[in-house]
Amino acid sequence: MSAPERYHLTLIAVDRPVAHGWWSDEKVARAKFVRWIGEYGTIPGARLTLVDEDEARTLAIWPDET
Template identity: 50%
Template sequence: MTADRYHLTVTAGGRTLLHGWWHSETTAHRKFAAWIGQHGDRPDARITLTDEKTSAVLTQWPQTR
């Protein structure tokens, strides 16, 4: 585990395919948008950005209803 606060994951089919951590929330949001473009076409893809300090989900794709 890393000390960076913002954790980004890509999951599909119940498996984590990719993850990364960033210290900067701005950078993490920029990566989130980029990862939607790069990995959003995978079947059942879910991309989630979490604040590791508060355990809050900051954003996810696709949006839940």
Template identity: 50%
Template sequence: MSSDRYRVTATSAGRPAITGWWDREDVARGKFRDWVGRYGGLPGARVTLCDEEAGVTLTEWPEEA
């Protein structure tokens, strides 16, 4: 049974552009990297990787200052 624990979200100008869920962290991190490349040029782009089970953000782009 898949838990879909890891969520990657890309937003543009504060609005969700795309969201995906994966049960393996390594796959989700790969999608995160791909989505930074694909959606990073959108106005006000932000990409986040969250561990929904632990309730934490694992990484985000661009990084908070």
């Protein structure tokens, strides 16, 4: 079972934090990531980042900068 605050999703716009959330389930966190792209993706300068805090690794970033 995952830690209650393992997956952290943040929304940054114009270099300022706008929203964030924590989930224990990766599948739920990834679904929220996709939903937030639809909800907040039109905000100028919006950037979403999903991090696995237990493993200290980034799972997803939007927009993709590669």
